[in-house]
Amino acid sequence: MTDMKVLIIEDDPVHRAFLREAIESALPECGLVLEAEDGRTGERMAREHEVPDIIMDLQMQQGTGVDAARTIWRERPDTSILFWTNYADEAYVRGVSRIVPAGAAYGYLLKSASEDRLRLALRSIFVEGQCVIDKEIRGVQQKAHDRSVGFTDSEYEILLDIALGLTDRAIANRRRLSLRSVQNRLQHLYEKLGVGPASHAGEEAVFNLRARAVTVAVLRKLLNRSAVEQAEQDLQRWLERHDEAAPARRAGR
Amino acid sequence: MTDMKVLIIEDDPVHRAFLREAIESALPECGLVLEAEDGRTGERMAREHEVPDIIMDLQMQQGTGVDAARTIWRERPDTSILFWTNYADEAYVRGVSRIVPAGAAYGYLLKSASEDRLRLALRSIFVEGQCVIDKEIRGVQQKAHDRSVGFTDSEYEILLDIALGLTDRAIANRRRLSLRSVQNRLQHLYEKLGVGPASHAGEEAVFNLRARAVTVAVLRKLLNRSAVEQAEQDLQRWLERHDEAAPARRAGR
DNA sequence: AGAGATTTTGCGGGATCCCGCAGGTCCGGA
DNA sequence: TCCGGACCTGCGGGATCCCGCAAAATCTCT
Numbered sequence: 001m002t003d004m005k006v007l008i009i010e011d012d013p014v015h016r017a018f019l020r021e022a023i024e025s026a027l028p029e030c031g032l033v034l035e036a037e038d039g040r041t042g043e044r045m046a047r048e049h050e051v052p053d054i055i056m057d058l059q060m061q062q063g064t065g066v067d068a069a070r071t072i073w074r075e076r077p078d079t080s081i082l083f084w085t086n087y088a089d090e091a092y093v094r095g096v097s098r099i100v101p102a103g104a105a106y107g108y109l110l111k112s113a114s115e116d117r118l119r120l121a122l123r124s125i126f127v128e129g130q131c132v133i134d135k136e137i138r139g140v141q142q143k144a145h146d147r148s149v150g151f152t153d154s155e156y157e158i159l160l161d162i163a164l165g166l167t168d169r170a171i172a173n174r175r176r177l178s179l180r181s182v183q184n185r186l187q188h189l190y191e192k193l194g195v196g197p198a199s200h201a202g203e204e205a206v207f208n209l210r211a212r213a214v215t216v217a218v219l220r221k222l223l224n225r226s227a228v229e230q231a232e233q234d235l236q237r238w239l240e241r242h243d244e245a246a247p248a249r250r251a252g253r
Numbered sequence: 254m255t256d257m258k259v260l261i262i263e264d265d266p267v268h269r270a271f272l273r274e275a276i277e278s279a280l281p282e283c284g285l286v287l288e289a290e291d292g293r294t295g296e297r298m299a300r301e302h303e304v305p306d307i308i309m310d311l312q313m314q315q316g317t318g319v320d321a322a323r324t325i326w327r328e329r330p331d332t333s334i335l336f337w338t339n340y341a342d343e344a345y346v347r348g349v350s351r352i353v354p355a356g357a358a359y360g361y362l363l364k365s366a367s368e369d370r371l372r373l374a375l376r377s378i379f380v381e382g383q384c385v386i387d388k389e390i391r392g393v394q395q396k397a398h399d400r401s402v403g404f405t406d407s408e409y410e411i412l413l414d415i416a417l418g419l420t421d422r423a424i425a426n427r428r429r430l431s432l433r434s435v436q437n438r439l440q441h442l443y444e445k446l447g448v449g450p451a452s453h454a455g456e457e458a459v460f461n462l463r464a465r466a467v468t469v470a471v472l473r474k475l476l477n478r479s480a481v482e483q484a485e486q487d488l489q490r491w492l493e494r495h496d497e498a499a500p501a502r503r504a505g506r
Numbered sequence: 507a508g509a510g511a512t513t514t515t516g517c518g519g520g521a522t523c524c525c526g527c528a529g530g531t532c533c534g535g536a
Numbered sequence: 537t538c539c540g541g542a543c544c545t546g547c548g549g550g551a552t553c554c555c556g557c558a559a560a561a562t563c564t565c566t
Binding site: 166 | 264265266267268271339364365415416417418419420422423448458459460461462463464465466467468469471472474477478481482485492
């Protein structure tokens with residue numbers, strides 16, 4: 001049986017070559033190794049060749065890995081995907097765990113892991129069909145689900161909203177909340193991020209909390225560019241749908 | 254003469270191996286190739302071994318490449334450094350061109366460049382002593398110096414300030430400007446970033462301009478995490494110096 | 507030196523943000 | 537059943553932000 005197929009989605013040619021070599025060594029029963037150098041073509045190749053096993057990088061120019069994974073899993077939810085990436089940002093971890101379908105085998109491995117770990121992960125996921133999550137990632141997942149330090153989905157949601165630069169009122173519309181509720185959530189967020197009115201000890205307001213919260217989130221790796229980019233696309237869709245719905249006060253006022 | 258030395262500062266082991274190979278092939282007269290896997294130890298090795306030629310990645314965990322380059326150049330300004338990185342973000346380009354000493358030979362090459370380009374750049378910089386800037390980077394540099402699309406240093410400065418989450422008043426103090434001037438600069442910034450009161454066509458204020466400006470800057474790659482991190486450190490230093498200077502209204506009010 | 511562009515500063519007001527206080531709903535445990 | 541905790545909501549006010557108008561200062565040419 002050499003009908004096994006693996007698709008590599010990775011934009012760095014050096015890493016691509018490295019991966020191909022690792023696959024050929026760890027999975028000798030693999031008959032075909034395909035390569036794609038960006039998310040877009042990766043989606044297409046996965047579809048056309050009906051590849052059951054994929055290893056990909058998050059963080060690419062064209063289609064952010066998470067995007068690619070989402071569409072691939074939407075079309076064929078039983079695809080096994082191993083994410084192989086540099087960063088353990090909570091933003092990525094959240095992005096991935098949000099889209100993984102129930103029962104799918106997947107893995108999350110840091111590029112800093114040893115070659116042995118990589119080969120082991122390849123076999124575990126693609127042959128045994130079991131999930132492999134890097135230990136460091138586990139830590140991030142844990143922390144994210146911890147009520148005291150981590151962030152609720154609703155808190156994360158509003159964090160994204162202010163990161164996008166939305167007004168309180170706009171957020172209220174979008175999330176179907178009252179204005180006060182939005183401000184309420186914001187207060188909780190500020191508190192959890194530690195951007196209270198007394199950053200150091202007791203000096204007078206140096207920070208605009210709204211903007212400061214975003215910065216702190218970025219520094220803490222809760223947010224990164226691709227998460228914002230993703231949210232921005234969602235926002236644009238919502239805006240379009242809404243321009244039609246209530247175009248009344250366009251020229252007026 | 255085989256007294257040539259080259260230091261590789263790069264946290265990815267795969268890329269490190271690739272670089273070593275490229276160096277040995279392009280610079281056969283090179284007698285010693287050193288490796289460091291993060292910025293901190295890179296600085297140290299450069300100092301201890303007095304390495305004249307360095308190739309490094311921006312974007313590392315420990316010490317952001319730009320940091321490393323700054324200290325290295327401060328100690329020995331005639332060091333030749335080739336930056337080899339994934340991104341052409343304006344944030345990086347600005348960061349580098351701010352610290353390169355007059356007359357130093359340096360290069361800026363994207364990792365997506367071919368292996369031949371890399372070898373050519375190695376010889377040009379380390380043997381010929383001339384600068385090699387990737388064409389794509391050139392484009393970014395150009396744009397940055399163009400008055401119409403690009404951003405002035407003062408504009409970029411205030412962009413960083415609001416990205417950090419400072420209030421208008423705090424910025425005014427820090428930059429020694431009146432409150433109104435700060436707001437003025439902000440208006441110019443908003444205009445240049447295209448975050449005017451009419452994002453699409455004419456709907457009513459959906460965005461908090463201050464926060465929106467930061468997001469747009471991130472999406473346009475004017476800002477990235479390491480730029481913010483750098484600015485944050487500067488800010489902290491300023492804050493400390495200032496807590497001593499005017500601690501009067503600590504407990505009061 | 508003088509004309510023109512750019513930048514800085516002040517004033518003022520309307521919109522927004524930040525948040526304390528208080529009342530309402532919903533839900534799981536005693 | 538009642539209670540305590542969580543979340544949402546309205547009201548109100550002080551601080552901040554956004555910005556038009558206009559005068560002064562500064563810079564840049566010729």
